[in-house]
Amino acid sequence: MATTRKAAKAANKGLEDLFLDGLKDIYYAEKKILKALPKMAKGAESEEVAAAFEKHRMETEGQVERLEEIFEIFGKAARGKTCPAIDGILEEGSEILEDYQGAPALDAGLVAAAQAVEHYEIARYGTLAAWAEQLGKSDVVDLLNATLKEEVATDEALSGLGEGGVNERALQEAA
Template identity: 55%
Template sequence: MGLFSKDIKTIDDLFVHTLRDIYYAENQILKALPDMVEKASDPQLREAFEQHLGETENQVRRLEKVFELHGVAPKGVNCPAIDGILEEADEISGETADNEVLDAALIASAQAVEHYEITRYGTLIAWAKELGREDCAQLLSETLAEEKNADKKLSSLAEGRINRKAA
């Protein structure tokens, strides 16, 4: 089902499709994060990625709960956006020989992922509220807060020292 296909007729259809999109994305991120942990040379960056890996596992479980509350089976739909972001991150990290520059590249890639997630969760929360699903909106809001915190932590690491060391 494409984003603007005939299968999406209502805001509920759009909500479920976007839930499936972010569910796929979170599962792809779960697969990518261990590699980012391994590639990071800065101990604080590695720790941030490890922490976010645990958060992402919880976020997947939270999404499964949202699916359950909404009465649909948890399943993903292909998300070319997250696939492209992760593919680009893998390419850039594979082409970067200097560890300090690699750490800066990893942060930039991780923030692209976070920003994608932030937009998706913000939209899902708004739609959940329109659908009268405050229960779903609350769970999605927990994840949105975590994504925003992860983005802030990455900015702090980048601006605090990693970008300077890479320069």
């Protein structure tokens, strides 16, 4: 009986439900990221890596605000929903911080951990923007794309840091 009720409830779920679930997921994720970035900045060996994390922390504050605006557009209270994916990705970042403390490869590991976060966000925001477009919410599409642009730029900046010396330093100092 319970299964039947669950199935009946699911039968009514459409794209807007999917969108709102995804919105709660990324809202939870951004708030977790907001807490993780200062720890990563503090742990980083080089100033440029720390500065990149700090810059993105400030951007992330604006991203949380954009999500709150989107909840408002849909007439919903801003609420997160536990996202095991981001919990796992951030947990791996914490492991790097612990296991590579003081090691030459620390920053290379942190940059890679941060890029895993960005790629998760890029996947989510890309999907949410496509669904918002389908739902005919062009103002929401604009808000999501503004964040998506920042996530892509952050990912590229992190690649630049890795290739611009961080990976090489990890190699050289270990030799």
